[in-house]
Amino acid sequence: MNINPHHEHEFEAAPGLPEPLPADERLLWQGAPQWRHVAVHVFHVRTLAWYFAAMMLLQATYLLGEPERNLFKPLLLSLVLSSLSLGILSLMAWLTARTALYTLTNKRMVMRIGVVLTLTFNLPLRMLAGASLKTHADGTGDIALKLAGNDHIAWLNLWPHARPWALRHPEPSLRCIPHVAAVSERLLQAWQAVNPHVPVMLGDVAATQVNPLSVPSSELAT
Numbered sequence: 161m162n163i164n165p166h167h168e169h170e171f172e173a174a175p176g177l178p179e180p181l182p183a184d185e186r187l188l189w190q191g192a193p194q195w196r197h198v199a200v201h202v203f204h205v206r207t208l209a210w211y212f213a214a215m216m217l218l219q220a221t222y223l224l225g226e227p228e229r230n231l232f233k234p235l236l237l238s239l240v241l242s243s244l245s246l247g248i249l250s251l252m253a254w255l256t257a258r259t260a261l262y263t264l265t266n267k268r269m270v271m272r273i274g275v276v277l278t279l280t281f282n283l284p285l286r287m288l289a290g291a292s293l294k295t296h297a298d299g300t301g302d303i304a305l306k307l308a309g310n311d312h313i314a315w316l317n318l319w320p321h322a323r324p325w326a327l328r329h330p331e332p333s334l335r336c337i338p339h340v341a342a343v344s345e346r347l348l349q350a351w352q353a354v355n356p357h358v359p360v361m362l363g364d365v366a367a368t369q370v371n372p373l374s375v376p377s378s379e380l381a382t
Contacts, residue, residue, distance in 0.1 A: 175190070175261060176190060176261035176262070176263040176270060176272045177263060177270060177272075178272075178280050181265065185265050185266060185267050185268075186265060186266050187263065187264075187265055188264045188265055188266060188346055188350055189263075189264040189343060189346050190261065190262065190263045190264070191261075191262055191334075191337050191338065191343065192257060192258075192260055192261050192262065192337070193256065193257040193260055193334075193335050193336040193337060194257060194300055194336050194337070194338060195253050195254045195256070195257035195258065196253075197296065197298075197300045197336035198253040198254075198256050198257050198320070198335060198336045199249065199250050199253035199254075201296065201302075201335075201336055202253065202256070202320050202335060202336065203249040203250075203252060203253050203320075204249075205246055205249050205250055205253070208245070208246060208249070209242075209246055212238075212242035212245075212246070215238070216235060216238050216239065216242070219234065219235065219238060220235060223235070252275075255275045256275060256320060256335075257336070259272075259273065259274060259275050259278065260272065260273045260321060260335075262334045262337065264343075264346065264347060264350060265350075266350055266353065266354070267284060267285060267354065268282050268283055268284045268285055269282075269283040269285065269288075269305065269332075269347070270282055270283070271283070271321060271332055271334075273318070273321045279317060281313060281318075281332060283305060283307070283332060285350055285351045285354040285355070286354050286355060287307060287308050287309075287311060288305055288306065288307065288308060288351060289306045289307060289308035289309075290305075290306035291303055291304060291305050291306060291344070291347065291348075292304050292306075292323075293340065293341070293344045295340055295341060296336075299338060299339055299340065299341070300336050300337060300338050300339075300340055301336070301337065301340030301341070302323075302333050302334060302335050302336065302337075302340070303333065303334040303337070303340060303343065303344055303347065304323035304326070304331040304332070304333040305331055305332045305333065305334075306329075306331050307331070307332075312329060312330055313330055313332060314330065315327050315330040318330055318332055318333075320335060321333055321334070321335055
C-alpha cells in the first residue's frame with residue numbers, strides 16, 4: 161500500500177475518501193502522482209526547456225550578426241521569461257500532484273482531484289469497460305480507465321487526470337503513479353473478483369482489459 165501522507169483535507173472521513181468505507185469494502189491500494197513526472201510527462205517542462213534553449217541560441221546567433229545591438233539585455237529578458245514559464249508549469253505540476261489521491265478498493269476506484277475545486281469521482285469496478293497502461297522507463301506511468309455504456313465524465317472536469325486527446329469519450333486516468341505495473345495488476349485482480357464471469361484479454365504489457373477488447377499501450381500517448 162502506498163499512502164501519501166501530505167494530502168490534508170479535513171472534510172474527508174479518511175484520506176481520499178469522502179465517507180468511511182462500508183463494512184464489506186476494503187482498501188487495496190492508495191497513491192498519488194509524482195510531481196516531477198507530472199511536470200515532465202503532463203506539462204512537458206523538459207521539452208519546453210529544450211525549445212526555449214534552442215530559441216535563445218537562435219536569438220544569440222542573430223544578435224551576434226548585428227554588432228551595434230546590445231546582446232545582454234535581450235537574452236536576459238528571454239531567460240527571465242522562459243524561466244518564469246517553466247516555473248509556473250512546475251508549480252502547476254506540484255499542485256496537481258499534491259491535491260490528487262487515487263484509491264482502489266475491492267469495489268471501486270476513487271479519484272480525488274482538483275487544485276482549486278476538489279472533485280471526488282467514484283468509479284465502480286463493475287462499470288469499467290477496459291483499461292490501458294503506459295509505463296515510463298523509471299517504472300512510473302499512467303492507467304486510463306474506459307467507462308462502460310453511456311457513462312462519461314466531462315474531460316475538463318478530469319484534466320489533467322484524463323487520457324490525452326480522448327476528448328469525445330473521456331477516460332479518467334491515474335497519472336504518473338509509481339510502480340504502475342504492480343498497480344495495474346492489482347486493479348485487474350480486483351476487477352476479476354467483481355466480474356468473475358466476464359472474459360479478460362491481456363495485451364503484451366500488464367494492462368487491465370475488462371472486456372474482450374485489446375487496447376494497446378501505444379494508444380495512450382502523451
